[in-house]
Amino acid sequence: MKITKIITLFLLTTFSVVAQQKISVEEIYTGAFRAKGMDALQSMKNTNQYTVLNTDRATKSQQIDLYDFATLKKVSTLIDTKNFKELSDDGIDSYVFSNDEKQILIANNSNQIFRHSFTADYFLYDTKSQKISGFLGQVQEPTFSPDGTKIAYAKANDLYVYDIASRNTTRVTNDGAKNAIINGITDWVYEEEFAFVRAFDWSTDSKKLAYIRFDESEVPQFSMDMYKKDLYPTSETFKYPKAGEKNALVSLHIYNLSGNISQPINLGNYSDFYIARMKWTNDANLVSVQVLNRHQDNLDLIFVDATTASPKVVLNEKDKAYVDVTDNLTFLKDNSFIWTSEKDGYNHIYLYDKNGKLKNQVTKGNWEVTSYYGFDEKTKTVFYQSVEKGSILRDVYKISLDGKKKVKLSSQVGTNAATFSPDFTYFINTYSSVTTPPTYTLNSSKDGKQAQEIVNNTALVDKLKRYDLPTKEFFELTTEKGHQLNAWMIKPKDFDATKKYPVFMFQYSGPGSQEVANNWLDTNDMWFMMLSQQGYIIACVDGRGTGYKGAAFKKCTQNELGKFEVEDQIDAAKVIGNYAYVDKSRIGIFGWSYGGFMSSNCLFKGADVFKMAIAVAPVTNWRFYDSIYTERYMTTPQENASGYDDNSPINHVSKLKGSFLLIHGTADDNVHVQNSMQMIEALVQANKQFDWAIYPDKNHGIYGGKTRIQLFNKMTNYIKEKL
Structure with a gap:
């Protein structure tokens, strides 16, 4: 009799574990669900x-x-x-x-x-x-010269060249100084918003070095206290140009190794401009630079002759909103070049001759090229990734340079990305979907057929079986105003359509971003799965302003960041709230960075729709954010005061009705803690009750040690208490 009871108990326990093991924050943020790569x-x-x-x-x-x-x-x-x-x-x-x-x-x-x-x-x-x-x-940023005999590098804001054979070092610049002059390395705002650090490049004959010099002497300085465990805090200071403030003065220089001479280049009649990219062409005397005006609605591709120091504009792009800088500039053997642009309304591949005359638009259609992989000179074939089969999908393609003979090389529905062999015979395809963790396979570039599997994550799939996770369901949500928006939803595994569930919405919403995509689950997703196990529906909607649906959809938010995006989240919440299985009185919203700016605004402006919100590291006032990013979408506050003020959540704190949790790291060099400190003061003076958490010495990512575990447990508990 006793044995029977033990066996029965064992079977019930086993069944319970198999049915659905609970996810914990500790597991998520100690890498328990990390995929192999x-x-x-x-x-x-x-x-x-x-x-x-x-x-x-x-x-x-x-x-x-x-x-x-x-x-x-x-x-x-x-x-x-x-x-x-x-x-x-x-x-x-x-x-x-x-x-x-x-x-x-x-x-x-x-x-x-x-x-x-x-x-x-x-x-x-x-x-x-x-x-x-x-x-x-x-x-x-040490970088080999093309002939492999030298290495150029930066140290303490100056440039140097190291000769490998002799082990001698030559100093290229001498005026580098912290918070004043930087040679060959970008300043903070270029690094963050133009996403590059190395601002120097070797000529193809290894005889010259082109570099950008930043004079940030007049850029306003920002300081952050670092607390650590010392008796007295220290202060970190760096130059940070906020919207409408002075930027670094940039200049192009060409250093000739034979004479140890550096020559400044007059790029043209520009004032208050950016050198957003620099790259040497296949001609050892010709360097290319992409110059943007401060509004970023005019881009010139300039070829500079190093022998005469003369510039020539070979390509110009204009846009009513802004021109995206491209990393896909590829020079062919004859110095003709491949370029990507969204000038026809979608991001596509173009071919120009060496003088900048358009030869051919290689790809066309109402869809976007999302990655350019390279060009095979031998077969005159271009390889790329696109969203041709749907904006939440990614596929790999090849196409002839004349725009013909297009072949889809990926076969599985989801997200495909490629790494090609040097001769473009093979590619390693990385595939994942919302139900399939990353797999790496070897494929033929001729027809895309799989030759062999390299890495799979079957062990992770087996591990996740005992958690019996629900499915992330994709759908298109149409608001009352008629806007069709990509969305996903996670329902509890034991979902019962006759019940009413609280809904926790997540979004980022920044220009050109995407959160609704058919790829494998990240750590946020695992946290959402954990919340679903506790009876919450999780939803995500990509509103207007997000990416991969064409320039018009992406750029409609110009000069009014946070207006249409907030409107779409509120309208989406109203649609979801009307679902029979949703308790419309219990809808919350969460976001980080731009998403934190959005969740704050949604709670304030949508006070009758959202019950609670969590905002992590939010911009609370666009006047506090950096020049390049903010002005790209808003111009300057001097020109567009209402665009800045009408959509900054700090100016809408009086509308707060629900529960609000505000979180920030004190060492956030990107979205400064100043944003939250001034928001806190505004909420206090509006006599509003709210909750907040400050993480000492943590940057924009708020991580390190047990930080993420503590943070996500805090947010979990807040959701359970307030939603």
Whole structure:
């Protein structure tokens, strides 16, 4: 009798676990649901091979391993950190090859500066001799010359050139100074909003170096207190141009190694402009720069002749809203070039001759090219990714340079991305969907057929079975005003259509962004799944202003950030609130950064729709945010005061009715804690009750140690209490 009871209890317990094991915040933010991938995957240039950075946890070592594209078999280990005491402690943070791929620069002991920038100890490794040498300590962006004989790098705001054979260093600039002059490295606002750090480039003959100089002497300075565990806080100061304030003065310079002479270039009759990109052409005497006016509605592609220092505008783009800078500028052998633009209303690929005359629009249609992968000179074929099959999907294609012979190379519905072999014979396809974690396969570039699987996540799939997760359902939501918006919804696994459920909405909503996409679950998704296990419906809607549905949809928010986006979230909440299974009196909203700006505005302006909101690291006043981002969409506050003020949540605190949780990190160099501090004061003076949490010394990501676990437990408890 006792044995029977034990067996019955065991069966019931087992069934309960299989039915649905509960997700915890601790599991999510300690990596329990992390998918396997191919770390630091790089396609080689000279051989049909690729490298991956592998980790051997048993020996606590890392290896840069070389693989063959055709067979996927490992050819060799180029370097193993266990053989080099210089790398044994900190390992390999990143690595880059010389053009002949016989030398590797290895970053070690990296120290973050801002979002993309860092200094590191760099080591030079010779793959033939298998010898390693230290390289000048903590420096930035070391870059091989095309002939592999020299390395240019930045240190303390100046540029240097290191000769590998002689080990001699030549100083290119001498005027670098913190918070004043930067040579060859971008300032804070360029790094954040134009998303590049290295502002220098080698000529193809390795004889010249073009670089951008930033004079930020007159840019207003921002300071942040760093508390740490010291008796007295320290203060971090850096130049941060807010909307309408002075930007750094930028200038282009060309340094000639033979004479150790640096020459400034007069780009033309510009004032208050940006050099948003710089790249040497295949002509060793011709460097290209993309120059934007401050409003960012006019872009000139300029070719500068290094011998005469004369500039020539070869291409001009204008837009009523703004022109997006492109990273896809590709020079062909004859110096004709491939360019991407949304000038016809959608982002597409174009071919121009070396003088900037349009030869052909390569791709066409009411859909967007989302990634440009490269051009095969041999077959005159362009490879790219697009949303041709739907704005929430990604597929890989190839097309002839004349715009004919288009072939869809991916076959599975979801998100496909490609890494091509050097000769474009093969590509590694990374595929995922909302129900399938990432898989990596080797595919033929001829027809897309899969040759072999490389990495799968079946172990993760098996692990997740015991959590019995609900499905993220995609649909198109139509508001009362007739706007058709992409959306997804997660319902509890035991969903009962006769019941009424509270709804927790998530969004980001920033210009050109996307949260509704058919790809694998991220950490936010796992948190949403956890909330669904506790009886909440989670919903997400991409409103007007978001991306991948054409320029008109994306740019309709121009000069009024937060107007139509907030209107769409409120209208979407009203639609969802009318579903028979939704309790319309219990709808909440959450967002981070731009999403925090949105969730604040939604709670204030939609006080009768939303019961609660959580805003993490929000912009509360567009006057506090940086020049490049804000002015791209709003022009300056001097020109558009109402656009700034009418849509900033700090000016609508008196409308607060529901529960509001405001969260910020004090060391946020991006959206300054000033935003939340002034919002707090505005709420206090409006005599509004609210909740807030400040995270000392945490940046815009608010992470480190147990921070994310504490933060998401706090937000979980707040939702359970207030919604």
